[in-house]
Amino acid sequence: MSQIGSFALLLALALSAYSFLAGSLALFQKSSATDRLGETARRAGIATFAAVLLAAVVLVVAAFTNDFSIAYIYHHSNRDLPGPYKFAALWSGQEGSLLFWSLLLASYGLVLRLRHKTDTRLFAYASAIIAGVQVFFLLLLNFAAPPFGVMQGSLPADGTGLNPLLQYPEMVIHPPMLYLGYVGFTVPFAFALGALIMKYPGEKWIHITRRWTMVTWGFLTCGIFLGAHWAYSVLGWGGYWAWDPVENASLLPWLTGTAFLHSVMMQEKRGMLKVWNVWLIFTTFLLSILGTFLTRSGVVNSVHAFAQSSIGNWFLWFMAIVFAACLYFYWKNRSHLASEHKLESLVSRESSFLFNNLLFLVACFAVLWGTLFPILSEWVEGHKITVGPPFFNRVMIPIALLLILLTALGPLLAWRKTSLESIRRNFLWPSVGALAVAVLLMLMPSRWGTPFGMKPWQEISSLYALMAIALSALVAFTVISEFVRGGRVIRRHTGRNLFSSMVQLGHRNTRRYGGYIVHFGVIVIVIGLSGTAFNQNKEKEMGFGDRMNIGPYSLVCRSYTQDDNPNYASEWAIIDVSKNGKPLTTMYPERRFYKASEQTSTIVANHSTLQEDLYLVYEGQNQDTGRPVIKVHLNPLVMWIWIGVWIIIVGTILALVPNAPAPVRVASPAPAREPEPEPIGAGN
């Protein structure tokens, strides 16, 4: 079996190398003979997908048939591992995840090469560039991190099993989502670079890649938050984000990618910022490679230590080559990127996009800076230091608050220039509303629970939380006013009721109104994040009938017990919870000991409501008394984060729906014109 896998990878390398070389040759030497060469390159790209798929299938089959002669399967699976986790073994180790990455890239490449009729030349460029990236990953898979290495010596009876931290349902989908996001940025990157190399006339390539970029962004967003949710539910330290280097690595391309999604609108609508956009997408791609490098190389300390190895240098070289190529083609064709319009006013949609991009990039820089500062400090000072959550929170919160403010302002500004009169018109009521929310939060009694009764003058964290919620309210009010005003116009024209008018409004310009819904999801998340300012926790050893109080909750330990199955042994406690004296629920915090890997993990018990999460961790057992040690966290508003993510998903999907055709008033044909001829060229 393993030989077929190795063979498939070698074949895939040959095919992608051919696709890259022949494709490039065909594009640089134009003649009718090279057209046929280009077609073989495209087909070789398609065949790459089949070969990589074959390799991945072989690895998955080996996991399911417990083929421990393959070292990778021995290290990442065992006989008693449940089926879905055996499947997940494909991406739970380094070699497998590189194979998975390569497979995803090949799938994106497949779709792209099958859709080449949209614009054959542009797609040929993109296809060659993707083949080039694919060559890199297949080189790694063939020579640096082969997934089909065989075990030396006698055949082991059972594998060492999957890391227990990864044995959690979300962990089965978190890596694929994140990888789809990372890998997906290769597509807009390839189109942008291709369009630059061929001096593609016009901005249609943006239109073509728009959906790719949004889908990729959606996957990356889901991946990041699934990771946060996994950390919250499995790691059992009571939080969801620790500013760990690997978490930061996923945030970097997300930040620049988000900036790109916004600023590319300037290019599409106004023909501006071309140089900026090209470099933004180059950077995003490089950062997603850097993310992999940080995860894999071990240059920075991280809780994701299970993924470390020595292939870091390969990534550094690859990034250097990609950067050099980008720089070369940019320098060669920079005249192609001249701007078509000038900026008319500092108070305009255009400049709000500039500020938006600046803030995203400063955020990206701050995260990167904080992540790499320990290395810098070691260089300069000779010793490592730690840059952890207190640093990131202090630096990132002000930037984030500015971004939320801009989220409220930007969409209401007009293109070109906005007069004071129009600002007053658009912001008066939303601002009054946001102020009212802030006052309400401060005046209401704190016995109503978080976030009421805030005292921002006492603590900076409370002030930040209040600002975050008030600004979120501002965004919410501006989004609502956009929907209502637009809905009213439609109602005037169609006579339908306001709600169905707003639905039609969304359908007429899905990208804009989908985007507003995404903004709405973002502020719901921000409200959830601001709950962190009011977190509490307590820890206690709890025997039968022992009681612990936190906030309005009272916890009584009814019992504790243990259990055993082939995969793991577990201990858990049974805790009766009451709120304000009324019985509420029973919770079962648990700790598992996985036999194959000899590791333990916590299974958190979480009672989640809109207002707060009651989060119970089984910390351990006092060996003398046998009583469990229970840690309880009271985390306000956390559920809002997960709700916000769902809203973002809905908004992203809505933005992908094609627009309803504008209600065209058929104009009288212009003089001396034939009926609209068949459009020529690209993109229909």
Place this chain on the structure above:
Amino acid sequence: MLKSVFLKRALQFVLLGAVIFTFLAADQDARFQSIGHQLMCSCGCNQVLLECNHVGCPLSDGMRNELASYIQRGDSDNLVMQAFVQKYGPTVLLAPTTTGFNRLAWIMPFAVLGFGLAGIYFVVRAWRKRAAPLPAGSVPLAQGEELERYSEQVRKETEV
């Protein structure tokens, strides 16, 4: 593996329970929380000291006890931090200090923001002064009767 930890935990609870809940005022508890969230567990788990929960951690219990005893003794925040740096090295602090080279860590993000704002200011100024806007794909501007005629057509075709 588990046993020694639980023994330690038991000891820790006796001590912590005694120290925190009996002797310390609520203010000291708040200080324990606040300083404990600015220190890292030094066992290599890369977690915040008060959030380190991995089984078999050889250090976090001892470090928490130390922290509690320093606070009980009435040491200032600065003194406590310094004691930890002395014993566990500079990586025990979760955020860079605001002295020496480490100051750069704090300054740079805001410096970049400042440069960026200045950059936008100059870019906008330059763009506003930019000669005539380049018409898209160098299309000559329509004039006179032609402009009238096509503008009329545009108006009709883009009504809401």
Place this chain on the structure above:
Amino acid sequence: MNPTLPLWIICALITLGTVFYVFYLPGELHLGPRKSRLAFLRERKDVVYENLRDLNFEYSAGKFPDSDYRSMKASLEEEAASLLAEISRLENAFPDSIRANKGVRF
């Protein structure tokens, strides 16, 4: 018999199949049209039209005061009209190119 023989045969067959798929190109290739200047101008026109529709819509939603609206509308209309003029000039100059679906090389 050599136990690895079936593996060799499988690998050889896969290679053959792949080579056949990649290099056997029967019939006409779909190369797609070159992008013409006309097509480019039409794209531009669509973008400017969309901007104008957006502007009109937001104005009727009450987002801009009259003076802002009039100046923005005028400049967009001028741009669109120039594009229309150029498009019709090209269409009249190269009527064949429209039917032959080739267009002017950009």
